Amino acid sequence: MxxxxxxxxxxxxxxxxxxxxxxxxxxxxxxxxxxxxxxxxxxxxxxxxxxxxxxxxxxxxxxxxxxxxxxxxxxxxxxxxxxVFQEIALYKISTRSISEGNLVEKLIRDNNARILSVESDFMIIEKTGHKEETQELLDFLSPYGVLEFVRSGRVSVTKPMGELEGI
Structure with a gap:
């Protein structure tokens, strides 16, 4: 399988x-x-x-x-x-979405994301988590104007000890 x-x-x-x-x-x-x-x-x-x-x-x-x-x-x-693994995602969204009330800010807080940068016409949001979590935030933000989106590759460490033994 x-x-x-x-x-x-x-x-x-x-x-x-x-x-x-x-x-x-x-x-x-x-x-x-x-x-x-x-x-x-x-x-x-x-x-x-x-x-x-x-x-x-x-x-x-x-x-x-x-x-x-x-x-x-x-x-x-x-x-x-x-x-144990995570990915990081960056979302660039229009700042006009902020003027639509506190809904976007609430989405950011509720998804444990954070705002990295706010410019006059866009802001950058960062979310760390599993792929499903970063995708879920993208789905939530899409109606508010996602200008760019990028997700990193997986970073992981293993639970078993001694992976580098013998190198």
């Missing part, structure tokens, strides 16, 4: 590695639902966090294939229940 898996790929910071990773996924007919890359807690080691929907058998094969890449030190996969 297909489900979401979070891949954590630990590697050197190498030009072309992301291209090879996406090529491996493409050959397996897997679509990337979310991707994020950053330095890890270990000096010189970078972490790719990729979310894919697939079967456990296929994700196991995928991890083995990823670990064959020279620059990859370790690749692991986890289910959503094995990770």
């Amino acid at each position: 297909k489900q979401a898996y979070t891949l954590s790929i630990f590697s050197e910071n190498s030009v072309g590695l992301l291209n090879r990773i996406t090529s491996i996924l493409t050959r397996r007919h897997l679509n990337i639902d979310s991707i994020n890359s950053s330095e890890s807690e270990s000096s010189g080691i970078y972490r790719f966090t990729i979310v894919v929907k697939t079967t456990e058998a296929q994700v196991k094969k995928l991890v083995l294939q990823l670990e064959k890449q020279v620059e990859v030190m370790k690749a692991v996969y986890h289910t959503d229940s094995d990770t």
Whole structure:
């Protein structure tokens, strides 16, 4: 049965590695639902966090294939229940919506979002949460004039200890 898996790929910071990773996924007919890359807690080691929907058998094969890449030190996969994860979303909305009363401000407060910037013709709102939560706020704000919207890739840490052991 297909489900979401979070891949954590630990590697050197190498030009072309992301291209090879996406090529491996493409050959397996897997679509990337979310991707994020950053330095890890270990000096010189970078972490790719990729979310894919697939079967456990296929994700196991995928991890083995990823670990064959020279620059990859370790690749692991986890289910959503094995990770703590969040995404961040930014919403640019027209300031005219503020003049429509306190409804937008109430929506922002009720959704645990915050206003980052207010300009003469727009404001920027930030929401951190799961994809469903950021999507829900987008749906609520849409009638008030969303000018731009962007959502980050998943950032996650695993619940099990010792993921970087042996690197």
